[in-house]
Amino acid sequence: MIALYQHRPSPVHQLHPLTKLAISFGVIVLALGLGVDWVPLVLYLLVLVPLSALARVAGPFVRTSLRILLPFAISLFVIQSLFFPEGNTILARLGPLSIKAEGVRFAFAGTVRILLMAGALLLTLLTTHPGLLLTGLVQKGFPPALAYVIVTTLQIVPQMRERASTIIDAQRARGLETQGSLLVRARALLPLIGPLVLGSLLDVEERSLALEAHVQRHNAQDQPLPSAGPHLGAGAQMVDCAGHARGDWLPAC
Amino acid sequence: MIPLALEEVSFTYPSGVTALREISLTVAPGESVALIGQNGSGKTTLARHLNGLLQPSSGRVMIGDWDTRQHTVAKLAARVGYVFQHPEHQIFKRSVQDEVAFGPRNLGFAPARVAQLVEQALQATQLSTVADQHPHDLLPALRKRVALASVLAMDTPVVVLDEPTTGQDAQGVRAIGEIVERVRAGGRTIITISHDIDFCADHCSRLIVLGGGRVLLDGPRETVFAHGDILEQTAVEPPQLVRLAQRLRLPLAWEPQPLLAALEQSQRQR
Ligand SMILES: Nc1ncnc2c1ncn2[C@@H]1O[C@H](COP(=O)(O)OP(=O)(O)OP(=O)(O)O)[C@@H](O)[C@H]1O
Numbered sequence: 001m002i003a004l005y006q007h008r009p010s011p012v013h014q015l016h017p018l019t020k021l022a023i024s025f026g027v028i029v030l031a032l033g034l035g036v037d038w039v040p041l042v043l044y045l046l047v048l049v050p051l052s053a054l055a056r057v058a059g060p061f062v063r064t065s066l067r068i069l070l071p072f073a074i075s076l077f078v079i080q081s082l083f084f085p086e087g088n089t090i091l092a093r094l095g096p097l098s099i100k101a102e103g104v105r106f107a108f109a110g111t112v113r114i115l116l117m118a119g120a121l122l123l124t125l126l127t128t129h130p131g132l133l134l135t136g137l138v139q140k141g142f143p144p145a146l147a148y149v150i151v152t153t154l155q156i157v158p159q160m161r162e163r164a165s166t167i168i169d170a171q172r173a174r175g176l177e178t179q180g181s182l183l184v185r186a187r188a189l190l191p192l193i194g195p196l197v198l199g200s201l202l203d204v205e206e207r208s209l210a211l212e213a214h215v216q217r218h219n220a221q222d223q224p225l226p227s228a229g230p231h232l233g234a235g236a237q238m239v240d241c242a243g244h245a246r247g248d249w250l251p252a253c
Numbered sequence: 254m255i256p257l258a259l260e261e262v263s264f265t266y267p268s269g270v271t272a273l274r275e276i277s278l279t280v281a282p283g284e285s286v287a288l289i290g291q292n293g294s295g296k297t298t299l300a301r302h303l304n305g306l307l308q309p310s311s312g313r314v315m316i317g318d319w320d321t322r323q324h325t326v327a328k329l330a331a332r333v334g335y336v337f338q339h340p341e342h343q344i345f346k347r348s349v350q351d352e353v354a355f356g357p358r359n360l361g362f363a364p365a366r367v368a369q370l371v372e373q374a375l376q377a378t379q380l381s382t383v384a385d386q387h388p389h390d391l392l393p394a395l396r397k398r399v400a401l402a403s404v405l406a407m408d409t410p411v412v413v414l415d416e417p418t419t420g421q422d423a424q425g426v427r428a429i430g431e432i433v434e435r436v437r438a439g440g441r442t443i444i445t446i447s448h449d450i451d452f453c454a455d456h457c458s459r460l461i462v463l464g465g466g467r468v469l470l471d472g473p474r475e476t477v478f479a480h481g482d483i484l485e486q487t488a489v490e491p492p493q494l495v496r497l498a499q500r501l502r503l504p505l506a507w508e509p510q511p512l513l514a515a516l517e518q519s520q521r522q523r
């Protein structure tokens with residue numbers, strides 16, 4: 001199971017992983033460099049979304065980037081619109097609090113930047129097999145260990161989601177109500193978060209062990225990495241290996 | 254004590270994989286049943302229908318007089334206990350005792366009853382001496398028993414065990430076997446999913462063999478083990494002693510004593 005990656009026949013998938021990374025970073029630099037509030041939103045809508053449609057991943061692209069954005073957007077808007085220090089244009093009053101235009105503007109600028117950065121990276125991740133990305137990075141002289149850590153860390157979010165649903169199932173099977181009033185749901189949180197955090201820590205430990213084992217083997221044989229050809233290179237194998245190691249913790253469901 | 258019934262149950266995952274195809278079977282109260290079959294044959298999918306974690310795409314699942322579609326998983330938990338394969342997915346309390354008490358408390362039992370059930374479950378799983386320890390300080394094999402105890406303490410008439418022996422050494426397997434026997438003796442229904450065919454032969458009197466989402470064989474051990482050809486289709490190898498008996502053309506046996514007796518008798522006849 002390769003988490004974010006969506007296998008599709010598309011010209012975007014065919015691009016070299018580093019080309020895609022370069023485009024992602026180019027878009028980000030352009031958006032942030034211009035320093036105009038609405039530029040990131042325009043780039044997201046007029047560059048990233050069409051590219052994702054070309055790659056046939058528009059659905060997952062928009063859905064995932066909004067899901068990443070939501071918690072940031074909410075906290076930014078709540079905190080900045082109410083507490084922006086230099087705000088004096090008051091839009092509305094809520095008892096002792098007031099919503100200030102400067103704060104709303106600041107929150108908007110922050111939100112669209114996050115949307116653009118998340119979207120740009122997401123597009124690369126959705127269209128690039130993690131193994132190819134890893135192999136591509138290593139071929140350009142990236143330290144293999146670092147490349148491995150980066151690529152696998154990027155896969156953590158979907159893994160956590162999958163793990164969370166297994167944990168919810170396990171606790172519901174022990175009679176935990178997860179649906180109903182806010183209080184019921186709040187109470188259900190603790191039995192979910194404990195195993196989730198601990199499981200993820202164990203996962204990281206496992207990953208570092210797998211990495212160590214691989215480095216040792218690699219040093220012993222000193223094999224060169226095969227090139228990223230039609231079949232996936234050693235990077236893919238490493239990622240798949242880690243996936244299997246993880247499989248010992250998670251049932252295939 | 255309640256019976257279970259699957260009535261023409263089919264199930265297709267959202268991804269489009271059909272994992273169960275028109276499965277019909279009943280389990281009487283107090284039976285000890287094993288679900289066996291190769292990877293991907295549908296064992297876990299079937300078991301997850303028993304406590305409502307999955308609902309059939311067609312057909313229905315009856316747990317006693319309850320249709321699983323009409324009850325939440327949390328409600329069904331009072332009837333069917335499900336021990337997940339990985340204890341890491343459920344353990345969150347700071348002591349073994351509290352962890353084991355979580356299920357019965359959720360079911361709304363009175364504190365005195367909870368205390369009694371916890372004590373019984375800890376005894377049955379031989380964890381009484383570590384009741385106050387942090388579950389994560391225990392070895393993984395023991396942690397698995399904590400997960401087992403936490404479900405046994407819910408006092409459900411039906412208990413489902415998903416791969417109870419993985420990660421256990423010979424001693425651990427024996428300990429789990431003893432627990433299963435004790436639960437059987439208490440009259441509860443046990444459904445074991447396992448790749449450990451020796452464990453199934455020892456502790457389950459009825460075997461249900463799945464392959465490609467269908468029931469290939471269903472019956473007492475001796476009938477099922479006699480169908481080597483069908484077992485092969487779903488990559489199940491009968492226990493060693495059964496294969497030995499087959500090679501020697503002796504009556505089927507999966508325990509040393511009956512096999513030796515049969516061997517002696519055939520020698521005498523010769
Ligand atoms: N969450 C899921 N989404 C999609 N398909 C699934 C899911 N879980 C299982 N499957 C598929 O359903 C089929 C039955 O899987 P199931 O897990 O029930 O098999 P199993 O007999 O328990 O196998 P194992 O011995 O490996 O645990 C398989 O083809 C599997 O790939």
Ligand SMILES: [Mg+2]
Nearest residue numbers: 251296297298
């Ligand atoms: Mg399974």
